[in-house]
Amino acid sequence: MFKKALSTNMKINDIIIEREILINMYTDMLRIRKFEQKVVELLLRGIPVAWVHEALGQEAVTAGSISALNENDYVLPHLRGWGYYLCKGVESKKIMAELLHKETGLAKGKSGTQFGCIDKRVLGKSGVIGAGIAVGTGVSLSCKLLNTNNVCLIFFGDGGSNTGYCHEAMVMAGAWKLPAIYLCENNQYMMATRFHDVTATNNIADRAIGYGFPGVIVDGNDVLDVYKSTLEAVNRAKEGLGPTLLEAKTYRWSAHFYGRKTDYRPKEEEEIWEKRDPIKLFKLKLQKMDICDDDGFNTIELQINEEMEDAAKYAIESPYPKPESIFDDVLTDYGGV
Amino acid sequence: MDEKEVTFAEALNEAFREEMYRNDSIFLMGECIPFTGYESTYALTGLYEEFGSARVRDVPICEKGFITMGVGAAMTGTRPVAFLSAGDWTLLACDSIVNQAGRWKYMVGGEINIPLLIFIRIGTGSGIGMHHGSTTEATFFHQPGLKIVFPSTPYDGKGLLKTALRDRDPILYYAHLKVFGIKGTVPSEDYLIPFGKADIKKTGNDVSIITYGYMVHESLKAAEKLENKGIDAEVVDLRTLIPLDEETILKSVKKNSRVIIVEEGNKRGGIGAELGMIIVENAFDYLDAPVQRVAGVDVPLPMSPFLEKHALPNESDIIEAVEGIFSL
Numbered sequence: 001m002f003k004k005a006l007s008t009n010m011k012i013n014d015i016i017i018e019r020e021i022l023i024n025m026y027t028d029m030l031r032i033r034k035f036e037q038k039v040v041e042l043l044l045r046g047i048p049v050a051w052v053h054e055a056l057g058q059e060a061v062t063a064g065s066i067s068a069l070n071e072n073d074y075v076l077p078h079l080r081g082w083g084y085y086l087c088k089g090v091e092s093k094k095i096m097a098e099l100l101h102k103e104t105g106l107a108k109g110k111s112g113t114q115f116g117c118i119d120k121r122v123l124g125k126s127g128v129i130g131a132g133i134a135v136g137t138g139v140s141l142s143c144k145l146l147n148t149n150n151v152c153l154i155f156f157g158d159g160g161s162n163t164g165y166c167h168e169a170m171v172m173a174g175a176w177k178l179p180a181i182y183l184c185e186n187n188q189y190m191m192a193t194r195f196h197d198v199t200a201t202n203n204i205a206d207r208a209i210g211y212g213f214p215g216v217i218v219d220g221n222d223v224l225d226v227y228k229s230t231l232e233a234v235n236r237a238k239e240g241l242g243p244t245l246l247e248a249k250t251y252r253w254s255a256h257f258y259g260r261k262t263d264y265r266p267k268e269e270e271e272i273w274e275k276r277d278p279i280k281l282f283k284l285k286l287q288k289m290d291i292c293d294d295d296g297f298n299t300i301e302l303q304i305n306e307e308m309e310d311a312a313k314y315a316i317e318s319p320y321p322k323p324e325s326i327f328d329d330v331l332t333d334y335g336g337v
Numbered sequence: 338m339d340e341k342e343v344t345f346a347e348a349l350n351e352a353f354r355e356e357m358y359r360n361d362s363i364f365l366m367g368e369c370i371p372f373t374g375y376e377s378t379y380a381l382t383g384l385y386e387e388f389g390s391a392r393v394r395d396v397p398i399c400e401k402g403f404i405t406m407g408v409g410a411a412m413t414g415t416r417p418v419a420f421l422s423a424g425d426w427t428l429l430a431c432d433s434i435v436n437q438a439g440r441w442k443y444m445v446g447g448e449i450n451i452p453l454l455i456f457i458r459i460g461t462g463s464g465i466g467m468h469h470g471s472t473t474e475a476t477f478f479h480q481p482g483l484k485i486v487f488p489s490t491p492y493d494g495k496g497l498l499k500t501a502l503r504d505r506d507p508i509l510y511y512a513h514l515k516v517f518g519i520k521g522t523v524p525s526e527d528y529l530i531p532f533g534k535a536d537i538k539k540t541g542n543d544v545s546i547i548t549y550g551y552m553v554h555e556s557l558k559a560a561e562k563l564e565n566k567g568i569d570a571e572v573v574d575l576r577t578l579i580p581l582d583e584e585t586i587l588k589s590v591k592k593n594s595r596v597i598i599v600e601e602g603n604k605r606g607g608i609g610a611e612l613g614m615i616i617v618e619n620a621f622d623y624l625d626a627p628v629q630r631v632a633g634v635d636v637p638l639p640m641s642p643f644l645e646k647h648a649l650p651n652e653s654d655i656i657e658a659v660e661g662i663f664s665l
Contacts, residue, residue, distance in 0.1 A: 074413065107446030116445040123412065124445045128436050134402050135437060138409025138417075145364060145391060145415055152409075168402025175397070329447030330481050332505040 007290045015228050021067055022291050025223050027300050028063040029279050031307070032083040035092055038308040039099060040258060047316065050099050050112030052258035055081025057221075060278035061185050061248045063087050064226025065153060068234050074121045074143070074152040076136030078160065079113070079129070080185065080252065090117040092307055093314035102318035109321040110329070130163025132156060133182070137169035140180035140243075151179040151237045153230070159190030161204045170245070174211035177242030181233045184245065185220065187252040192264040205247035213243045220250030221278040224285070251276075339525035346517040348491035349380035352498035353418075355527070357388055360416065363502060366394040366403050367420025367456075379420050379458060380512065400426050404433040404455060408441060408507075411453040416502065418454040423469040427457055427477070427509070438507035439482030450505040459513045461601050461633075462551070462649055466640030472550075472633075475600075475607045477509055478578055484532060485578040487511040489553035491521035493576055496530030503529070513551040533580030537589070541571035544659055545589040547612060548599040549575040552650065556599050559655035568659060578608060586612065587620050594625040597658050601649055604632035626662040631655050 010017045036054050043049045055062065062083030066075060069088075077084035085095050090106070098105025098115045107115035116124030123139065126132045136154030143150045160166060161184050173180045184204050188195050201207065208215025216233070219225040226248055233244035251273035255262045262270065286292045292300075343351070357363050369375035371385035371393055385393040396403045400421065407417035421427060427434060438453055461472045474485055484506055488494040494512070501508045538553055539560050546556045553574045560570040573589050575582060590596045596616060598609035609630040616628050631650045639645050 076409075105446075107444065107448070110446050111444050114444045116448060118445065118448040123409070123449075124441060126437060126441075126444075128432055131405060131432060131437050134405035134433070135409035135412075135441075137402075138406030138411075139413045140409075141406055142410040142413040142415045145410070146362070165402065165405065168397075168399035169406065171397055171399060172402060172406065329443050331442070331484065332450050 006293065010289055010291060012224055012228055015231065017224070017227065019291055022286060023300075025063045025067050025227065026279075026282055026286060026292070027304070028067070028083070028087045029059040029223065029282065030300065031086050031092070031304050032059045032062060032081060033279060034304050034308050035082055035086060035095070035311070038312050039096070042100070042312060042316075043258060048101060050101065053080050053113065053256065054254040054258060055083055055252070057253035057273060057278070058185055058187060058250045059083060060223035060282070061183070061220045061226055061250055064223040065183055065230040067227050068230035069151070069153060072121065072148070073150045073234070074123060074136070074139050076123050076132050076139060076152055076154040077125050078132055078155040078157060078185070079125055080157065084155065085117055085120070085122050088117070088120045088122050090120045090122060092311040096311040096315035097318050100315040100318070101320060102315055103321040104314070104318040108325060108328075130156065130160045130165035133160060133163070134165045134169040137173050137178060137180050140173065140178040141176065143179050144176070149238055151181055151234055153181045153183060155183050155185060157190065158184065158186040158188065158195045158204060160184070162199060170211040170243070173243045174213050177240060179237035180243040181230065181237060182243060182245040183230070184247045185250060186247050187250050189252065189256075189265065191256045194265070203247060205245055208245035211245075213245065215245040215247065218246050218248045220248030221276045221281060223278060223282050340522040341525055342520055342522050343491050344517065345491045345494050345519050345521070346377070346380040348495035348521075348523050349498055349512065350382055350384070351523070352495045352502070353381065353384060354387070356499055356502040357384070357392065360502070362414060363416040363418065364392040364394060365418045365420065366396050366407070368396055368398060368422065370420055371395050378422070379456065380517070400429040401433045404430040405437050407453045407455075408433065408437045408451060411451045411507075412441065412449040416452045416454070418456055418502070421455065421457045423465075424457055424459045424461070424471045424473040424511070425468050427455070427473045434477060434483065434507070434509070435480045439480050443482060451507050452505050453507045454501050454510055455508065456510045456512065459511050459550070461513070461638070462645065463514055464640060464642040464645055467637035470638045470645070472511070472602045474509065474511055474578060475602050478608055478611065482507065483579060484508045485511070486532070486576070487550040487578060488576055489516060489550055489574055490519065492523050493530060493536065493574070495523050496528055497532070497576060500529045500532060504532070511550060515551045516554070519554070530576070532577045533582050534576065535582035535585040536574045536576055537571060537585070538574045539570070539572040541569040541593070543569040543593060544595040544597065544662070545571045545573060545593045546597050546599055546655065546659070547573045547575065547586055547589070549578065550601065552599045552601050555650065555652045556655055558652040559659070562652070562656055563659055566660075568663065570659060583615055583619070586615065590616050590620045591623045594623050595662050596624070597629050597631060597655065597662070599631045599650060599655055600633070602633050603635050604630055605635045607632050629658050629662055631658045
């Protein structure tokens, strides 16, 4: 059987993206989606699962941006989804186990949705919207002081962009030219509130000028645009030129978290954005440019299905933490020296 | 052992300098800390000249911003020290301290440490009012995930600060302005004081006065006068509130059967409320008199010195309280 040779890379403007990165980005997007589908499936089976803040429709933002990092760069995730972990190489079974409150989870079953994975340099999700922006900025200060040439990629939403934390952190990051990349996932709703109903600015990226660094609007449903823009921001930060604010315009298909309604927004609006499915759009592009063929896509999907089955099985079969473990990890010790 | 006499501020300054030479990852950030006239009020004289602007960092007026950045920096390999020039500012950074610094370690299942030191200058009793003069240790005493240090002498201040700068947890270090000028001896060589060990500043066999911070000095003055009245008071200086040395407290109370708890902060929901209950729960049968508290009154601190002195406890309030439990 004759098979056409596949292309080895893709050129966008001046950036050449290798096939391996392209395939990884596609795979990661699909992993994010299928991981969430598995979580919802377990939830509906009546298994106790922590809050499910789905990132359905926003997969390109996470997969595209994290692909532009190296393994020693830090990620400060925010509340929506688990792509931050999956794309940074955290094992899906450890994430799933934590979501199911199990002892084998990333935070030993204590954290539900807010865990980190320090080995992979994902630092944890603050439950206080906006706080992570300042924490991540501090991480970038640490990178600068220790001369590690790493960056911190800081995720937040349109909601977080309005907090005092965001302002204060960006004031200092701009003044000190910190290696921070601020990635605002503007999905247009903060819980049920429409961004434009409570904020006069059209673009969050426009605020960057006030902090003395560039603000860039990115198509959050185009993984390549996210990748390219993040890579530019990373390079800028590593050259010592300071932070960048990226505003990825996107949309969450789901409710704020699973079980909530979306009746505060028009159905037509939802339909428009669902047509711009970032995974489908990217698949079409990969097909068109001969980066991957049907066999390739099928293999990827089967592998992911298997990964998620295994993750669920591992999490379900893992034990719950012992009650006395609630006293662990509050402080390192109580005695000082 | 070689000793020298220094003020509390000089002792802290030595601790910062010695530890910053010992560990390159320590850096300081606070409003105006490099500048003459400001640096001395944080016990930082000369450090900017010695360590430069990267390690002695001036910051904008963004308390919750830079303290929360301290949380992020602390979990990724550096040791930040954040300075607040008033106890009241801790409330601006309440979320940073309580929700972020105090809970992140637990949130990630212990995978990280947060060696963040928050140095808080306390100006209670200096006529600086309701937004500069408050002391806030009781607010944070209620919260998990933090340690609280509140020294009263140059020796304790230096030893505890050096311990704090080597510890791995978030610490609130309260330094009282009225203690800054107090002199005392410190050893010339390196020393550390472990957390959770109270120090009996004066032994006595009639009544225990449990206190910390500047109130140690008011209590010692009161104890001296009480001695002339034939009452032998013991003054227990807690030195750290978290961890708390319950053993020393209970031992002293069981020995003396009478106890007064002295604190400068508001009485309601204060440190004394907790200490009193610890005593009642563990040493009730030993008590010959009710546990009494001498504390600040439950009002915002007036700026006027004429009114402020009525809001804060002093030597005579302590004497009165002690005499009160002996007349029962």
